[in-house]
Amino acid sequence: EAQVTQNPRYLITVTGKKLTVTCSQNMNHEYMSWYRQDPGLGLRQIYYSMNVEVTDKGDVPEGYKVSRKEKRNFPLILESPSPNQTSLYFCASRSGGAAYEQYFGPGTRLTVT
Amino acid sequence: AQSVTQPDIHITVSEGASLELRCNYSYGATPYLFWYVQSPGQGLQLLLKYFSGDTLVQGIKGFEAEFKRSQSSFNLRKPSVHWSDAAEYFCAVGANSNYQLIWGAGTKLIIKP
Numbered sequence: 655e656a657q658v659t660q661n662p663r664y665l666i667t668v669t670g671k672k673l674t675v676t677c678s679q680n681m682n683h684e685y686m687s688w689y690r691q692d693p694g695l696g697l698r699q700i701y702y703s704m705n706v707e708v709t710d711k712g713d714v715p716e717g718y719k720v721s722r723k724e725k726r727n728f729p730l731i732l733e734s735p736s737p738n739q740t741s742l743y744f745c746a747s748r749s750g751g752a753a754y755e756q757y758f759g760p761g762t763r764l765t766v767t
Numbered sequence: 768a769q770s771v772t773q774p775d776i777h778i779t780v781s782e783g784a785s786l787e788l789r790c791n792y793s794y795g796a797t798p799y800l801f802w803y804v805q806s807p808g809q810g811l812q813l814l815l816k817y818f819s820g821d822t823l824v825q826g827i828k829g830f831e832a833e834f835k836r837s838q839s840s841f842n843l844r845k846p847s848v849h850w851s852d853a854a855e856y857f858c859a860v861g862a863n864s865n866y867q868l869i870w871g872a873g874t875k876l877i878i879k880p
Contacts, residue, residue: 658810685866694776696857696872697811704866712867744810752861752868753799753818758810 656681660745660759668767675730675762677745685748686728690741703728735766769794771860773871780848781879788843788874790858800841801859802832853878
């Protein structure tokens with residue numbers, strides 16, 4: 655089944671404790687991205703990657719890191735999480751440019767206390 | 768500046784009634800237009816998209832949308848809603864010259880029995 659998986663689905667952590675949210679897709683898609691969703695703000699892009707070893711900042715990259723060592727994986731790293739990073743995070747992938755459908759993971763609910 | 772506006776944060780509709788969700792955009796290039804749906808606790812799923820040609824496009828789950836260039840709008844419609852349509856709906860705009868999508872803030876659809 656074609657899908658984007660994220661882990662964990664739910665995470666509660668404390669300020670400053672490094673964490674990684676994994677994202678994997680099995681569709682051989684070149685483009686992957688991370689979004690955060692906050693009430694009233696819709697989806698805001700954190701980082702995106704157009705291919706292996708190619709990543710770029712989205713609209714809200716501060717406090718986040720990503721890597722793209724393999725085509726299928728695109729982990730999101732919070733080196734020192736803060737409460738303002740409490741949010742719902744989505745990973746997405748698609749096979750090409752903006753004309754293509756994006757496939758979304760189920761989301762990761764992160765709470766930073 | 769490029770933007771997407773969904774003027775209604777919430778809409779409440781009786782089951783069986785018709786639905787129209789509004790989306791207005793400001794975008795310099797010829798746009799690609801999308802509607803995605805997010806069911807509770809789920810990721811986003813593509814409902815429909817418009818690239819060119821017939822300005823009335825059909826999507827999944829009985830939804831349709833009409834592109835009106837003169838009004839910079841891409842409103843989503845359904846003739847008769849079902850309780851399972853309760854979800855949040857997002858409008859997005861992109862262009863092939865740019866890999867990024869611009870997202871609206873979303874409209875939450877509530878269905879009255």
